[in-house]
Structures are given as C-alpha cells and as structure tokens.
Amino acid sequence: MKAAIITVGDEILIGQITDTNSAWLGQKLTELGISxxxxxxxxxxxxxxxxxxxxxxxxxxxxxxxxxxGPTKDDITxxxxxxxxxxxxxxxxxxxxxxxxxxxxxxxxxSDHHHDQCLMPTGAEILRNPMGTAPGMLMKYNGRRIxxxxxxxxxxxxxxxxxxxxxxxxxxxxxxxxxxxxTCGAGETMIENSISDIVSHxxxxxxxxxxxxxxxxxxRLTAKGTDETELKAGLDEYTRKIAARIPELVYGYDESSLxxxxxxxxxxxxxxxxxxESCTGGNVAASIVSVPGSSAYFKGAIIAYANxxxxxxxxxxADTLREHGAVSEQTVTxxxxxxxxxxxxxxxxxxxxxxxxxGGSTEKPVGTVWICAGNRDKQITYLLKSGKDRKLNIEAxxxxxxxxxxxxILEQIS
Amino acid sequence: MKAAIITVGDEILIGQITDTNSAWLGQKLTELGISxxxxxxxxxxxxxxxxxxxxxxxxxxxxxxxxxxGPTKDDITxxxxxxxxxxxxxxxxxxxxxxxxxxxxxxxxxSDHHHDQCLMPTGAEILRNPMGTAPGMLMKYNGRRIxxxxxxxxxxxxxxxxxxxxxxxxxxxxxxxxxxxxTCGAGETMIENSISDIVSHxxxxxxxxxxxxxxxxxxRLTAKGTDETELKAGLDEYTRKIAARIPELVYGYDESSLxxxxxxxxxxxxxxxxxxESCTGGNVAASIVSVPGSSAYFKGAIIAYANxxxxxxxxxxADTLREHGAVSEQTVTxxxxxxxxxxxxxxxxxxxxxxxxxGGSTEKPVGTVWICAGNRDKQITYLLKSGKDRKLNIEAxxxxxxxxxxxxILEQIS
Numbered sequence: 001m002k003a004a005i006i007t008v009g010d011e012i013l014i015g016q017i018t019d020t021n022s023a024w025l026g027q028k029l030t031e032l033g034i035s036x037x038x039x040x041x042x043x044x045x046x047x048x049x050x051x052x053x054x055x056x057x058x059x060x061x062x063x064x065x066x067x068x069x070g071p072t073k074d075d076i077t078x079x080x081x082x083x084x085x086x087x088x089x090x091x092x093x094x095x096x097x098x099x100x101x102x103x104x105x106x107x108x109x110x111s112d113h114h115h116d117q118c119l120m121p122t123g124a125e126i127l128r129n130p131m132g133t134a135p136g137m138l139m140k141y142n143g144r145r146i147x148x149x150x151x152x153x154x155x156x157x158x159x160x161x162x163x164x165x166x167x168x169x170x171x172x173x174x175x176x177x178x179x180x181x182x183t184c185g186a187g188e189t190m191i192e193n194s195i196s197d198i199v200s201h202x203x204x205x206x207x208x209x210x211x212x213x214x215x216x217x218x219x220r221l222t223a224k225g226t227d228e229t230e231l232k233a234g235l236d237e238y239t240r241k242i243a244a245r246i247p248e249l250v251y252g253y254d255e256s257s258l259x260x261x262x263x264x265x266x267x268x269x270x271x272x273x274x275x276x277e278s279c280t281g282g283n284v285a286a287s288i289v290s291v292p293g294s295s296a297y298f299k300g301a302i303i304a305y306a307n308x309x310x311x312x313x314x315x316x317x318a319d320t321l322r323e324h325g326a327v328s329e330q331t332v333t334x335x336x337x338x339x340x341x342x343x344x345x346x347x348x349x350x351x352x353x354x355x356x357x358x359g360g361s362t363e364k365p366v367g368t369v370w371i372c373a374g375n376r377d378k379q380i381t382y383l384l385k386s387g388k389d390r391k392l393n394i395e396a397x398x399x400x401x402x403x404x405x406x407x408x409i410l411e412q413i414s
Numbered sequence: 415m416k417a418a419i420i421t422v423g424d425e426i427l428i429g430q431i432t433d434t435n436s437a438w439l440g441q442k443l444t445e446l447g448i449s450x451x452x453x454x455x456x457x458x459x460x461x462x463x464x465x466x467x468x469x470x471x472x473x474x475x476x477x478x479x480x481x482x483x484g485p486t487k488d489d490i491t492x493x494x495x496x497x498x499x500x501x502x503x504x505x506x507x508x509x510x511x512x513x514x515x516x517x518x519x520x521x522x523x524x525s526d527h528h529h530d531q532c533l534m535p536t537g538a539e540i541l542r543n544p545m546g547t548a549p550g551m552l553m554k555y556n557g558r559r560i561x562x563x564x565x566x567x568x569x570x571x572x573x574x575x576x577x578x579x580x581x582x583x584x585x586x587x588x589x590x591x592x593x594x595x596x597t598c599g600a601g602e603t604m605i606e607n608s609i610s611d612i613v614s615h616x617x618x619x620x621x622x623x624x625x626x627x628x629x630x631x632x633x634r635l636t637a638k639g640t641d642e643t644e645l646k647a648g649l650d651e652y653t654r655k656i657a658a659r660i661p662e663l664v665y666g667y668d669e670s671s672l673x674x675x676x677x678x679x680x681x682x683x684x685x686x687x688x689x690x691e692s693c694t695g696g697n698v699a700a701s702i703v704s705v706p707g708s709s710a711y712f713k714g715a716i717i718a719y720a721n722x723x724x725x726x727x728x729x730x731x732a733d734t735l736r737e738h739g740a741v742s743e744q745t746v747t748x749x750x751x752x753x754x755x756x757x758x759x760x761x762x763x764x765x766x767x768x769x770x771x772x773g774g775s776t777e778k779p780v781g782t783v784w785i786c787a788g789n790r791d792k793q794i795t796y797l798l799k800s801g802k803d804r805k806l807n808i809e810a811x812x813x814x815x816x817x818x819x820x821x822x823i824l825e826q827i828s
Contacts, residue, residue, distance in 0.1 A: 011625050013450040015440030026429030036427040039455035281703025282696025285717045289695025301717035303699045309714040
C-alpha cells in the first residue's frame with residue numbers, strides 16, 4: 001500500500017509553524033510497511049486542496065490529511081473535500097451532542113463555530129476524537145481512501161492511534177524493516193569510510209542512509225521485500241557487522257537517545273548524577289529529565305549563570321575565575337567538584353562556554369565551550385569548538401555534555 | 415511571484431527527521447511578499463523528483479529545493495535535475511578546488527564522495543556555500559527558476575541569505591504584510607468571541623488566522639494588496655483595536671516570545687531573576703537562557719529534582735514535604751523563598767509537578783503542577799492541571815511558569 005500526506009494551512013506555508021504532524025504520520029505508516037510516496041502542504045485555498053487531493057490520489061491508495069478543521073473562520077477543508085467528492089455537507093447530530101456534553105462538563109458555552117464543526121461531507125465515516133471538538137473523517141474515492149483529521153497534534157495522534165492505525169495494521173502486505181544504529185562522536189564521512197566494505201556487500205534488499213545531527217550520526221538500515229524471516233536475519237547480521245566495526249561510536253539503537261542510554265547505564269550501576277551548567281542554562285538537566293523515570297538517578301542541577309553563583313553555591317574559587325575565566329578547564333573542573341558536594345551525587349558534568357552572539361574574544365571566540373565530567377576522585381575534560389549561532393552552540397554543548405558524562409561513566413565501570 | 419518548496423529525502427517521508435527547512439524558507443519568502451503556493455516532500459527517487467518538479471513549476475515561478483546533495487550514496491537529486499532539464503552532469507573544477515582547500519585547512523582527507531559533489535548540471539549557475547562542501551545551484555526552465563541547495567539547515571540558510579534572498583528582494587512586487595499579536599492565558603475560541611465584531615468589520619484586504627499552542631494563541635493578521643501605505647495603515651489600525659480589546663492577554667508582537675518580553679521587562683526595571691524547578695528539570699531556565707543577553711538579568715537556577723535537594727539547598731522544611739508533599743502550593747512557595755536566598759535574585763519562579771507517566775494519585779493525578787512566582791515579600795501561586803503526556807506536561811509547566819513570572823513582575827511594577 002502507498003500513502004500520501006497532505007497538511008493544510010496557510011500557517012504552514014508561510015512558515016509560522018513547523019509541520020511535525022507529517023513526520024509522526026510518516027513514522028507510523030513506515031512501521032506498518034506502508035510506503036509514504038509524498039508529503040504535500042497546501043494553503044487554506046479551495047482549489048489547492050482539491051488539486052492536491054487529485055495529485056496525491058494519483059500516486060497513493062491512502063491520503064492522510066491534517067489541519068483545516070478548527071472552529072475559527074480560516075478553515076475551508078471540509079467544503080473542499082465535499083466538492084472534490086461531489087457531495088454536500090450535512091449536520092452530524094451525534095458530534096453536536098458530544099461537543100455539547102463535553103462543554104457542559106467543562107462549564108463552557110458552545111459558540112456558533114462549534115456548530116460548523118458538526119458539518120460533515122455526506123457519506124463520510126466519522127472517526128472519534130476523544131481529545132477535541134473536531135472529529136476525523138474517512139471517505140472513499142474510486143476505491144481509494146481519504147482520511148481527514150484536525151491539525152492539533154495530540155488530537156490527530158489520538159484519532160490515528162485509536163481509529164486508523166489498528167485498521168491499517170491488519171491490511172498491510174509488503175514487509176519493510178528498519179534498524180537504526182545511533183552513533184556519537186564522529187562525522188558522517190568518517191563513518192562511511194570505516195564501513196564502506198561492509199556496505200558494498202549488502203544484499204539487494206538492504207540499503208543504508210546516513211542521518212547526521214550535531215555530534216551524532218544515525219545509520220538507518222532498511223530491508224524491503226516479502227520474506228520477513230530473511231529480511232530480519234539480513235538486517236540483524238549487517239547491523240552486528242557495522243556495530244562490531246565501530247563499537248566505540250555506537251551508543252544505542254532505533255528510537256533510543258543518548259539520555260535514555262545514559263539512564264540505563266546509571267540505573268544498572270546504581271549511580272546518581274547531577275549537572276552544573278552555565279551557557280546551557282539547564283538544557284543538559286532538561287534533556288536528562290525528558291526521559292520518564294529519570295528521578296531514579298538524577299539528583300538535580302545548579303544553573304550557575306552568574307559568576308557569583310559559581311562562587312557561592314559551587315565554590316569555584318575567586319582565583320580560578322580571575323586567572324582562568326569562567327570559561328576554562330579549571331572552572332568546569334571546580335564546578336563538578338562543587339556540584340557533587342552540593343547535591344550529593346556520585347557523578348556530575350559541568351559545562352561553561354560562550355554561547356554568543358556577544359562575549360567572545362580573540363583567545364576565546366563565541367562557540368568556545370569547556371566540559372568536565374567526573375566524580376570526586378577523577379575528572380575528564382573536553383574543549384568543544386562550536387560555531388557562531390547561539391542556539392546551535394547551546395545544543396552542541398548539551399549533546400557533548402551527555403557524551404562526556406557517558407564516556408566517563410563507561411570508563412569507570414569498565 | 416509564486417514559489418514552491420521541494421524537500422528531498424527518504425528520511426523526511428518516513429519521519430526520521432522533521433523538515434524545518436521548509437518552514438524557514440516559507441518565512442523568508444513571505445517576508446518578501448512572495449506567495450508560497452505549496453510545499454512538497456519526495457523521497458530519493460528519480461521519477462518522484464522529476465514529477466514533483468513538473469507539478470511545482472506548473473504553479474510557481476520559483477522552486478526552491480533542499481536535500482539530496484550530501485556526499486553519501488543515497489543521493490540522486492542532481493541526476494534527476496539534469497534529466498529534467500535535458501542536460502548532463504559535468505565536473506566543476508572550482509568547487510573541487512574549494513573543497514580541497516577547505517579540507518587541507520582542516521587537516522582532513524577528501525574521499526571519492528566529495529568528487530561526486532563537484533558534478534553539476536550543465537548550465538547551472540553555482541551558488542557559493544561557505545558552510546559546507548555541496549554548493550547550491552540555480553537553473554532556468556521555461557523562464558522559471560529552480561534553486562537546489564543542500565539539506566543541512568545552516569548550509570541552506572547561508573546560501574539563501576547570501577546568494578538568493580538579496581536577488582529576490584529586488585524583484586518582488588505584490589505587497590503582503592503580516593502582523594502577529596502574541597497572547598497568553600486564554601483559548602482560541604474565547605479570544606475569537608471577544609474580538610468577533612472587530613474582525614467582522616475588517617476591510618477586504620485584511621484576514622486573520624488563529625494559531626494556538628500550549629498556553630498561547632497567536633493572532634496573525636495578513637494584509638494583501640498593492641498599496642503598501644494603505645495596507646500598513648489598516649494593519650496598524652486593526653492591530654491596535656484588537657490589542658485594546660484584550661490588553662491583559664497580549665504580551666508581544668510578531669517574532670517575539672514570552673522569554674524575550676520577560677527579558678525586556680526585567681532589564682528595563684533592573685530586576686534579576688532565578689528559577690527553582692522540579693518537574694521541568696531546568697526547562698524554564700533553558701527557555702530564559704535561549705534569549706541572547708539573558709545574562710543581564712538571569713542569575714541561575716536550582717534544579718531540585720530529588721526531595722533532599724529541595725530541603726538541603728532550597729530549605730523547604732521537612733514538615734512541608736511530609737504534610738503537603740513535594741507537589742503542593744506550600745512547597746513551591748518555600749522553593750521561591752529558598753532560591754531567592756541561595757541565588758540572590760530579586761524575583762523567582764518555582765515549579766513542582768507530576769510529569770508522568772508514573773507518580774500520579776487520585777488526589778494528585780499526572781499533570782498536576784504547582785507554580786509560584788514572587789519576591790521575598792509577596793508570592794502568587796497557580797495550580798495547572800495539564801494532561802497525561804510527559805513531554806506536553808513539561809512544556810505546559812514551562813510556559814505557565816513564564817506566564818506567572820511575567821504576571822507577578824507586571825503587578826509589582828504597575
């Protein structure tokens with residue numbers, strides 16, 4: 001089965017919001033072995049919606065649409081859908097009753113716009129939306145299917161998970177399997193050269209893609225065919241071969257993350273962790289806390305943005321700050337010691353850098369970041385030379401802080 | 415002028431990466447008054463690229479493409495472009511010389527893949543990429559233009575800003591102006607009802623879109639026409655009318671953010687700020703620090719994820735934690751007092767909640783978040799009832815912490 005995704009809304013075209021719905025939909029369809037052949041974004045324009053539908057239905061058996069069903073006036077998706085299908089809109093009483101009950105429970109009043117949300121193309125099957133007012137709709141067109149859902153991500157996801165994906169799972173045929181090796185600490189080209197002889201011996205059904213991000217490269221292996229057992233065996237074999245070639249770089253697989261792997265290592269080894277942050281402003285701690293269950297090993301953090309906090313709470317000496325500066329190997333080392341004392345953790349990472357755009361000098365340009373990971377007895381440090389962009393510098397400093405923390409812990413427990 | 419955007423890459427279709435390039439391009443084109451008529455994502459498939467080009471060139475005078483120019487094997491964009499244009503690829507020596515010099519400077523070795531990066535469709539104008547190996551390309555097709563750029567965001571942005579946008583700026587004709595009112599603390603429907611009579615009197619050239627996010631709704635006004643003076647006057651007039659109707663909700667305009675407005679208020683009033691965070695794990699502090707210049711008013715934060723950190727560093731009393739729990743009005747109030755003492759700030763915000771998925775109870779379900787903002791003399795608190803999703807709960811707790819901090823400061827200085 002082939003699928004296409006259409007996202008509707010002027011706000012997407014003018015870039016006022018980033019379309020995350022289609023990435024999520026792409027993942028879910030791919031997991032079911034459904035090929036996504038294209039993604040299209042169109043504005044709140046009647047003809048662009050109907051033409052987009054025609055183009056996508058030309059290539060795909062299934063078109064998933066999101067957006068354009070909200071209660072305010074800028075939405076015309078349903079009218080375009082009805083016209084495309086050659087039908088009318090009718091008032092769907094059960095949806096009205098559901099919205100009414102929902103609002104009564106919340107003690108809110110329905111507006112006229114909610115009345116419009118109950119208009120549906122004749123013949124559409126209504127898909128329950130337990131998270132919001134606008135339901136989803138399933139429509140048939142020349143033996144193909146169109147599913148329209150609201151653009152609010154958690155409403156769309158709820159409809160997909162409860163009403164759409166279970167049905168698609170039962171129907172899918174071609175087998176597409178993925179396996180992703182997560183690496184950190186080396187660039188795309190270096191990795192490609194290290195494993196080129198393995199890749200050149202891939203069987204025909206296997207392919208690889210390199211997905212670089214700051215400090216990390218994901219290697220996505222795809223096996224596509226009909227014999228699931230064969231595909232799975234081949235995927236496993238070549239995943240093992242690649243991992244054995246670059247063991248120091250591979251930190252995990254598939255949907256995992258540095259934070260998740262760190263949590264696994266720490267809880268397995270009963271180590272507690274804390275962070276001390278300057279330029280990242282809490283971003284390392286927030287990354288750690290983004291993983292459910294982080295309270296099992298994460299104690300907390302001192303965000304020492306002002307130098308007086310580095311001195312008063314973390315005990316960085318006045319001499320160190322004066323002689324070496326806040327962005328120095330000495331300062332981050334003292335920050336690790338200080339945060340271990342203050343928060344009572346086993347291991348800590350500290351980071352201090354010049355995020356920019358101001359604050360740089362010839363000796364320490366914007367993007368200079370010192371990182372230290374360690375315990376009371378031993379510390380390792382790293383000088384990151386990032387770039388000029390504040391956001392990217394904070395992101396890079398965060399990723400490398402996690403990499404250093406992981407490296408230190410692995411050294412300790414090995 | 416009308417434009418279309420094509421992003422190329424299997425990783426976009428299967429949702430392994432979220433396409434942020436097209437949002438950025440949409441913003442930049444819109445600012446120049448160029449209408450973006452559609453965005454299309456296709457895989458690394460020759461025919462999908464050429465068909466996508468044909469469809470987009472049917473609707474647009476300019477097609478911007480990103481992706482598919484990397485040094486690894488999964489990229490075939492240039493071959494598809496050459497075939498579409500009915501031409502060949504040739505070896506572009508200046509690009510080779512540039513990459514060679516770049517690598518020599520870095521002390522790295524060029525690989526064969528970099529040789530492929532020097533192949534260009536005959537007739538293409540080469541656009542300088544100072545940030546990476548693959549240059550951009552400008553091609554003509556039946557009086558229309560195709561621009562192909564690498565998918566790495568900072569490389570693409572650099573080519574756009576230096577080589578493409580200045581040219582487009584000189585050419586653009588139709589005037590499209592936007593003005594966005596940023597609101598926090600009320601829902602889309604409530605706002606729409608409050609201003610419906612103003613909106614119903616909009617002149618024909620003016621339209622409004624409601625862009626909801628957690629705790630915030632952006633109201634985007636668009637004026638489209640030819641007489642820039644008239645459009646600007648109308649946009650200003652109706653922006654003022656709406657802002658005057660809901661003054662307590664409007665916190666800023668256009669590309670600003672809660673964090674930026676907070677920084678403005680604090681620096682103007684010479685107030686220093688600190689945060690004390692449990693469930694958000696540093697995310698409030700990281701949001702504050704994301705704004706350049708935050709060191710002028712942000713002291714730091716105590717991330718008290720473990721209860722012992724709440725007691726030892728923030729001085730939350732054992733009685734409070736025992737009687738009311740870590741997620742309580744009493745605890746967040748003591749956290750504010752404690753962090754003001756520890757970090758020496760004028761104002762602080764504290765947040766403690768149950769992010770989930772575990773840790774909830776009947777009395778305090780997952781999503782329960784207490785927030786307190788205040789100084790040594792006065793504190794205000796807020797009970798946020800968020801949902802079941804950990805990520806959304808952390809995001810909501812972060813936004814409402816900033817909202818409460820802003821509210822407290824505005825009350826104090828008024």
